[in-house]
Amino acid sequence: IVTLIYGEDTTAEECEAIAEAMEAEFEDIEFEVQAGNQPVYSYLISVE
Numbered sequence: 001i002v003t004l005i006y007g008e009d010t011t012a013e014e015c016e017a018i019a020e021a022m023e024a025e026f027e028d029i030e031f032e033v034q035a036g037n038q039p040v041y042s043y044l045i046s047v048e
Contacts, residue, residue, distance in 0.1 A: 001030045002032075003032050004031065004034070005035075005045070006036060007037065007043065008037045008038065008039055009042055010043065015043070019031040
């Protein structure tokens with residue numbers, strides 16, 4: 001599972017589009033999107 005956590009300067013729609021593109025490229029990996037609202041980083045990525 002790869003979790004994309006988007007910050008306060010990024011929209012959920014932008015992050016969902018990234019997740020969809022990555023899912024198309026890596027079909028055997030599950031991607032999820034979470035709101036983190038972190039002020040400094042646009043994205044954090046967690047891999048389990």
